[in-house]
Each structure stands twice: as C-alpha cells, then as structure tokens.
Amino acid sequence: MKKSLLICLLLQLPVLAHATAPASPKPAPARPAGVVSDAERYARRCQSQSGYRIVRPQGTMLWGTKRDWNTEKRTEERSSVLVSTDLAPLRWADDGVTALRLEGGHLVASPAPEAGATTSGVVGTVLQGTASDGKPVEVAICGAEPSAEDPGMVFYRIEAWNAVAQEWENPCVAVDRVPDPRALAVSGVWDASGARKDVPGKLTFACQNGAITKCILWGYKPWASRDGQSLADFHQACTRLVRADYCGDGRSHTRQNTTIDIYDRLGMLEQAAVASAEWDPARASFEAAWAPDGATCLARTRDDRALETILQECPNRFQKGAAVELGKGERCTVRRADVSPGAALLRNLSYGASNGPASQDKSL
Known part of the structure; x- marks a missing residue:
C-alpha cells in the first residue's frame, strides 16, 4: 500500500542551560x-x-x-x-x-x-x-x-x-x-x-531527533532495498532534504516547525492529496528535488531567503536560466550545472515561511 507522509521538521532554536555539577569524587593520590x-x-x-x-534543544541536527x-x-x-x-x-x-x-x-x-x-x-x-x-x-x-x-x-x-x-x-x-x-x-x-x-x-x-534516524523511521533504511534497488542513496538524499541542505555542504536552511511533504521516485511515499489539520495541499508548492549530495534543482527556499543567497553560498553549483519543468506542475528556477533535475530521488513541497502556520510533528 502506498503511503503519504507529512513531516514537520522540529529544528530547534539554541537554548543554553546552566547547571551546576556536583563535586567530582576525590581522586586517588596516584592520579x-x-x-x-x-x-x-x-x-x-x-x-x-x-x-x-539540564539538556535543551540545540538547533538543526x-x-x-x-x-x-x-x-x-x-x-x-x-x-x-x-x-x-x-x-x-x-x-x-x-x-x-x-x-x-x-x-x-x-x-x-x-x-x-x-x-x-x-x-x-x-x-x-x-x-x-x-x-x-x-x-x-x-x-x-x-x-x-x-x-x-x-x-x-x-x-x-x-x-x-x-x-x-x-x-x-x-x-x-x-x-x-x-x-x-x-x-x-x-x-x-x-x-x-x-x-x-x-x-x-x-x-x-x-x-532519534536527528535526520539520519528520522529518514530511517520514515522508511528509507539504508541497509534495505525496494524492488531490487538499494535504499542507501534514498536515505542519504533524505538527510539532505530534511535539513534543507541545498548545497550539500552540511548547512541547513530551514526554520523551526516547518511542515513539508516528501515523495520519491519509487512510490514509497506519495504526495498527500487530502487536507488535514497538519497539511493543506492547496497552500503548498514545490520546493526542490534531491540527490544524495544535495538539491538538484530549486523552485524556492524553505525559509524564504532569496535564492541568490544560495547561489552565493555555493558558487558554480547552481545555474540560472530557463525554468525546468519536472511535470505535474513542478518547476525549478535554478538547477545544478552537473546533474539532470530528473535524476533526483526525492522531491518535496512546503508552505514556505510566510505561506502557512507551523504545526506539530505527528510522524514520530
């Protein structure tokens, strides 16, 4: 049975905690x-x-x-x-x-x-x-x-x-x-x-609260396969997608409580077609397509920063030009110079920071 999955990325803001540790045991004289x-x-x-x-949330992970x-x-x-x-x-x-x-x-x-x-x-x-x-x-x-x-x-x-x-x-x-x-x-x-x-x-x-484990729990077990195809690359692409790591350099571009919809070329996860308390497909739009080393093309950023900032962050990775049509109304405005957008393993929709309210993560 095909599944659909709405994922709310809880990417926490740094909060520092102050705790006083008890005195260490008296060391032995020889140490x-x-x-x-x-x-x-x-x-x-x-x-x-x-x-x-005391442990507090420490940001994107x-x-x-x-x-x-x-x-x-x-x-x-x-x-x-x-x-x-x-x-x-x-x-x-x-x-x-x-x-x-x-x-x-x-x-x-x-x-x-x-x-x-x-x-x-x-x-x-x-x-x-x-x-x-x-x-x-x-x-x-x-x-x-x-x-x-x-x-x-x-x-x-x-x-x-x-x-x-x-x-x-x-x-x-x-x-x-x-x-x-x-x-x-x-x-x-x-x-x-x-x-x-x-x-x-x-x-x-x-x-459990990191991208590596989340992607496994969402079905992309890197040690498993689907229809004879290893899921290792799907899992790796998912870790990039979860954190909006467009440049494939480990830096995230998302905000706390940003809701997204993930789907893949194998049909393991499909777009959500029915509105719910957590998601309204009518308000969502295509964000990016993903490969194991980052985004292959982008329509916009998840946190509403200008695409130009991404181009500056990883120069020579993306190129502007004619829009790339991926089908089903999905359209990229910038694309990787060295990879075909169609080679992506995963894609996602999101509201964008200004298009919809944040919701709580119901998937974990």
Whole structure:
C-alpha cells in the first residue's frame, strides 16, 4: 500500500542551560586531580549519574547529538560530541565478548553468547568513538530495545563519557517529544559536510531527533532495498532534504516547525492529496528535488531567503536560466550545472515561511 507522509521538521532554536555539577569524587593520590581511573569510569557506566545536567534543544541536527559538552560554548551546527564509533577493539566488554558487528539494523556480539546466557553480549559494552573535532570519546551501550515495527532494527540507549563533567551522559539531544532519546546503529560515517562514507569497522550511533534516524523511521533504511534497488542513496538524499541542505555542504536552511511533504521516485511515499489539520495541499508548492549530495534543482527556499543567497553560498553549483519543468506542475528556477533535475530521488513541497502556520510533528 502506498503511503503519504507529512513531516514537520522540529529544528530547534539554541537554548543554553546552566547547571551546576556536583563535586567530582576525590581522586586517588596516584592520579592527576579531577581524572577518573579506567576501572572507576567503567564501573559508573549506565548508572544514570548525570540526570542533574539540564539538556535543551540545540538547533538543526544531522546526528541528533549535542554539539559540545560545554553548553556555554558557542558551536556551529556541523559540530558533534560523537560522529563515529569503532566496532573493535572494545574498551570494555562483559561475557567474554571480543568484538561487535553490525547486521542490518542491529549489533551482534562476537563470539556469540552461549545458549542460556542472560544477555546478548552487546549491552554493557564500551566502544571507542570519535567527536567531530577528532577527539576520542568512549561510548557505553546501556540498553537494547527492538523496534515494534521491525524487530531486526534495535534502538540502543547509549551514554558517552563527558570529560568536562567527568560523568557518563546520553549524547543525544532531548526535545519535548522525545525527552530520553535512543540511537540506531547505522553503517557508515557522516562528516561535517553531511556526506556519508563507508569506513570498515566503524558505524554511526544516530540519535532519534536527528535526520539520519528520522529518514530511517520514515522508511528509507539504508541497509534495505525496494524492488531490487538499494535504499542507501534514498536515505542519504533524505538527510539532505530534511535539513534543507541545498548545497550539500552540511548547512541547513530551514526554520523551526516547518511542515513539508516528501515523495520519491519509487512510490514509497506519495504526495498527500487530502487536507488535514497538519497539511493543506492547496497552500503548498514545490520546493526542490534531491540527490544524495544535495538539491538538484530549486523552485524556492524553505525559509524564504532569496535564492541568490544560495547561489552565493555555493558558487558554480547552481545555474540560472530557463525554468525546468519536472511535470505535474513542478518547476525549478535554478538547477545544478552537473546533474539532470530528473535524476533526483526525492522531491518535496512546503508552505514556505510566510505561506502557512507551523504545526506539530505527528510522524514520530
């Protein structure tokens, strides 16, 4: 059955929170002051010790993670406390587990736990991760919850070691709808430009409130296929579309609570034809067509900024000229110089910032 999907992008405005951390435990004489030993650090994992730290929405997100552990530090949207994680070697593991591997949408321990084991061997493991600035960060897997819709896809409750507060914290950004976000383990690594690369032995823990996970939940599972065609490129194009990353450089061009309608060339998602409380097709218009590396052509911007600003932001990428007709009344006013607009995998409609009221996200 064909589906239609209305998506409200909750792209939050930065709000800084001030929290006073409790005093760190008195360090042992053999250690530098303020530094927790390895044994003590691992013993404290998954204990919810950092609940006192106030988390606020931090802006548009690709990974759905915090930009920096220091909430008072000004950081840009392409920063993250966690962008990739190594499957091996493990920093810590229970039950004799020596490595993890990713199968589709879930992790598997190696060697496999013996029959009758009380755990899968995945939960409790500590992995080595990396932040966007290249600094190492340890990641603990604290829980595993299979998706009700797809048991082969597992949501993980993760914590990362915050070296600033000397505590384990959930690196995922919480919002009102998802106050305790989990993460999916996704093959590949996304860099600051939003580009995905296959890196052997590495994966991404993508949090629920980020574009990577949203696109998976909307049906574009990068490990799956449809009619013999891989959905990996559809998923990547979706991550660009969600954030209005026209130039394919990791910068978003949208506003909070902007409602959009997504549809694709495979017919997985179709345009919404019937008006509802969340969407009025009569007031919507075509915005852009999308490929894995950004927009292939644009009719207008989602946040109503002038198209000229996009052309200046990524010079030599788009060209003006005769309008491009895509059919069904959809028309581009600027197009990529190196890609045919018809090669796009996804397209979207939106109201534009001045054409309709924002609505709450009903899709997640």
